[in-house]
Amino acid sequence: MKNVLVTGGAGFIGSHLVDELIKRNMKVRVLDSLVGGDQNLENFGEKVEFVKGDCCNKKDCAKAAEGIDTVFHLAAHAAEGQSVFIPEFNAKTNIVGSINMLSEAINADVENFVFTSSIAVYGTQDKMPIKEDVRLNPDDPYAITKKTFEDYLHVYHELTGIKPYIVRFFNVYGPRQRMDDPYRGVVPIFINKCLKGEQPVIFGDGLQERAFTYISDVVEPICDIVGNKGLIDNPVNIGIDKPYTVKELGKRIVEKMGFDKGIEYIEKRTSDVKIAFCDMTKAKKLFNYKAKVDLEEGLDKTVEWAKKEGPQEFKYMDFTEIPKLTNKTYTSKKI
Ligand SMILES: NC(=O)c1ccc[n+]([C@@H]2O[C@H](COP(=O)([O-])OP(=O)(O)OC[C@H]3O[C@@H](n4cnc5c(N)ncnc54)[C@H](O)[C@@H]3O)[C@@H](O)[C@H]2O)c1
Numbered sequence: 001m002k003n004v005l006v007t008g009g010a011g012f013i014g015s016h017l018v019d020e021l022i023k024r025n026m027k028v029r030v031l032d033s034l035v036g037g038d039q040n041l042e043n044f045g046e047k048v049e050f051v052k053g054d055c056c057n058k059k060d061c062a063k064a065a066e067g068i069d070t071v072f073h074l075a076a077h078a079a080e081g082q083s084v085f086i087p088e089f090n091a092k093t094n095i096v097g098s099i100n101m102l103s104e105a106i107n108a109d110v111e112n113f114v115f116t117s118s119i120a121v122y123g124t125q126d127k128m129p130i131k132e133d134v135r136l137n138p139d140d141p142y143a144i145t146k147k148t149f150e151d152y153l154h155v156y157h158e159l160t161g162i163k164p165y166i167v168r169f170f171n172v173y174g175p176r177q178r179m180d181d182p183y184r185g186v187v188p189i190f191i192n193k194c195l196k197g198e199q200p201v202i203f204g205d206g207l208q209e210r211a212f213t214y215i216s217d218v219v220e221p222i223c224d225i226v227g228n229k230g231l232i233d234n235p236v237n238i239g240i241d242k243p244y245t246v247k248e249l250g251k252r253i254v255e256k257m258g259f260d261k262g263i264e265y266i267e268k269r270t271s272d273v274k275i276a277f278c279d280m281t282k283a284k285k286l287f288n289y290k291a292k293v294d295l296e297e298g299l300d301k302t303v304e305w306a307k308k309e310g311p312q313e314f315k316y317m318d319f320t321e322i323p324k325l326t327n328k329t330y331t332s333k334k335i
Helices: 013-022 058-065 089-107 140-158 187-197 214-222 245-257 279-285 294-307
Strands: 005-009 027-032 046-051 070-071 113-120 164-167 202-204 236-238 265-266
Touching: 005 013, 005 058, 013 027, 013 214, 027 140, 046 058, 058 089, 070 089, 089 113, 089 140, 113 140, 113 279, 140 164, 164 214, 187 245, 187 294, 214 236, 214 279, 236 279, 245 294
Parallel strands: 005 027, 005 070, 027 046, 070 113, 113 164, 164 236, 202 265
Antiparallel strands: none
């Protein structure tokens, strides 16, 4: 691995990945449409070649893939809850955009294709923690797109020999995660609410369990796994193995922010999975993976960053494809 392309490199995880790849002396190109904003571009400096373009445009993908040996494909519409009422937009970006990137990677003789999939592919499962080999049970459009593209990667690995590395992340948080996005990221939303002097809102009883993973605990491993034969076309969970309830998360954030108005509880969201965290045995076995940053330390770092950034206005979207399914907490602009 030497000449690498990061799609979605201007985003939260992508921009940290770019930093890590530069640290490892890689030649880095970024393809990003900047639909998620350009706030991270200033971190790049001169070492990064930036291509402004859209994965849904094959020409942009072809230009970005030229001379590249490894693609890290992160560009996505990643708001899972929102995908329920904008399924076509979600599928265009995550399926068509990903197929375009893969096709042009194959045309450019790219060797490795790393894909950031998600715990969402598992959907509702009876047994926790979730192992990679359970029957995938996606229960929202975002999850379907991630599962579908995993299937494409498998097929094109068989057809062409391109080496896919599929990582399934869950609940990643940390500095640079957008605080103005009301549709995803419970950690930045809670922190932003406190910064704005408003109560963080929990859907349902707050007993939903999630394993909140600090950014460095996903970025370093995805650089490490390229070249690991055991992980070619063999999806792996990457993240922390200790889950917390959303209620506990809220309590800790409110405390760290010194916020004294507490948390507001409102009606449960239909698409929320109650308990979701992953088994890490495979990652431990194949590349000795262990998350290093616990929730306490990760939240401290994130809160410190967020306080410097200051409160942000939430950016709501007026666009919906299925008004009936548009969750009323979104339309009422109360998050
Ligand atoms: N954050 C998490 O907890 C999490 C969990 C599981 C999987 N993932 C996956 O990791 C990847 C990165 O997530 P993130 O949290 O950094 O998201 P993000 O929204 O911060 O970054 C996505 C980037 O992709 C870009 N983008 C979107 N559509 C594009 C298009 N059509 N063409 C080019 N660029 C486009 C955006 O401008 C943005 O910079 C995504 O694939 C996401 O599904 C994230």
